[in-house]
Amino acid sequence: MSLEKIDLPLLKVISETSGAPGFEKKVRHLLIDTLKDIVDEFYVDNMGNLITIKKSNKPTAKKFMLAAHMDEIGFMVKHIDDNGYIRFQTLGGFDPKTLTSLRVKVHGKKDLLGVMGCKPIHSMSAAERSKVVTNEEYFIDCGLSKEEVEKHVKVGDSITRWQELEMVGDLINGKSLDDRVCVYALVEIMKTLKDKEVPVDVYGVFTVQEEVGLRGAQVAAHGVSPDYGIALDVTVANDIPSLAPQDYVTSMGKGASIKHFDGGTICDRRMVAHLESVSERNEITSQPEVLPFGGTDTANIQRMPKNGSIAGAISIPMRYLHQTTEMAHPTDVVAMIDLVVNAVLEIEKNDWNY
Template sequence: MSLDRIDMPLLKKISETSGAPGFEKNVRKLLIEELKDIVDDYYVDNMGNLITIKKSNTANAKKFMFAAHMDEIGFMVKYIDDNGYIRFQTLGGFDPKTLTSLRVKVHGKKDLLGVMGCKPIHSMSAAERQKVVTNEEYFIDCGLSKEEIEKHVKIGDSITRWQEVEMIGDLINGKSLDDRVCVYALVEVMKALKNQDVPVDVYGVFTVQEEVGLRGAQVAGHGVSPDFGIALDVTVANDIPGLSPQDYVTQMGKGTSIKHFDGGTICDRRMVEYLETVAEKNEITNQPEVLPFGGTDTANIQRMPKNGSIAGALSIPMRYLHQTTEMAHPTDVVAMIDLCVKAVTEIDSIVIND
């Protein structure tokens, strides 16, 4: 069973650690502790990306970069009113209807639990009940006075959703599995490569500020300047009631998806076909992905190197993306790890000049 191959305590720790865009320090610290004795070298660039390196014994080896983003969608404190209610700036894309009664943590001098509040339905007019509440109408209630709040919290502090990771049926559930489940997968990839000879220098990059515009990958893509690159992210699994199969994008439990297209990237055909070939050869479960919207770090991995890179992406199908509880299938996580490891060790076979 795929779940047997997943280190659930580690995945839980990675997912539950706070790290809104621009506030990834705690996640980065956790990853450094996890990988510092595994990789050959690591460093943190000026943007805050964590770059870990597995070196090749091959002379003049090419560079192969994986990237998974550390940040999660979150909020920033922008105002505390006279009654202690906190108003916020969103950091990343939110569906406002998912905020009602959402439990959050406000990260000040100490963490404060809070809940998203808005006008209750009992107090809404008939017209108001027909409208979706906007982000601006929400506030955070920590159950404390303004004076108590300001002992711990100031303008500019970060706020993240709070929820524990747990299994529901056969599926992994929790907050911020976008992209922490892929962060976990990349950690396992770097561990798996520790004692292997690889034909390329492998850069396992954990990027910052993806949710607000792929910003960390822009710096890391330029700084590492890889020959090959793969972004590791989640994608939409619309295999739910009310949607036709043509709108599924991907399905849970059908394996990692090999991306062809998203709103920011047309993946390099050489990388797409290479990943398909490696998956077939090694009997790794996979599925194609054409995502008509959204984007991933792939865009900047592909474009920012001096000469560009041969870039693609692998995704983990996810239900309820950017909602309160996100869901992933263990089979898809394991397939991503396996395909990454094989893609690195067999990279000599890719056709560079086609």
């Protein structure tokens, strides 16, 4: 059972730690505490990206950047009305229908629990009932007066969804598994590489502000300037009722997905071939991914280094992506860790010429 290979308490705390785009401090400090005695070096750049390094013994070693983003989709306080209701700015992409009755935490001087509210259906006109409620029609109810709310919260404070991570059947279920499940995977990758001889300098990079435009990876990839790169992220698992098999992007439980294409990147064919051969040699379950929309840090890892990098991506299939709760299969998480570790160790087995 793949779940036995997963440090569920660590994944739980990574998932449940708040970190909206631009507010990743708590996640960053958690990761520093977790990895400071594992990696050879680490630093935080001016953007807030955490860069951890496992050094090769080769004096002229090339650089291999692995990246997972720390931020989660969230909100920012933009107004507190006379009745204490909070209006917000979204940070990242939301499907408005998933906000109804969503429990959130408002992170001010003190965290306040709140609930997303909107006009109840009983009070809607027939025309209103036929329309999708927009983000602008929602508000947050903390159950407190304006005076009490303002003791703890001000405009500009962050807000995140609140939910505990738990198992639902055989599957991992919780908030912000995009991309915290891959943050967890990258932690485990750096732990696994700790006592191994690596042929490249491995940069385990935990990026910021991915959900609002891949911003952290732009700075990190420019600063590290890797020769090779892999983004670790989640992707759509469409293996649900009412969708035809040809419309699946990936299926859960069939291994980590090796990305070929998304809305921001055509993955380097050399990296795709390397990952496929590593998967086959080591009997690591994997599946192909062609995502017709969206994007990941891969785009900036590929383009921002001075000479570009040979970049690709590995994804964990996920149901209910960017919804109230997200779901992942332990088998796919373990496959990602195994595939990346072996991709690093076997980097010299591939022919990198065009």
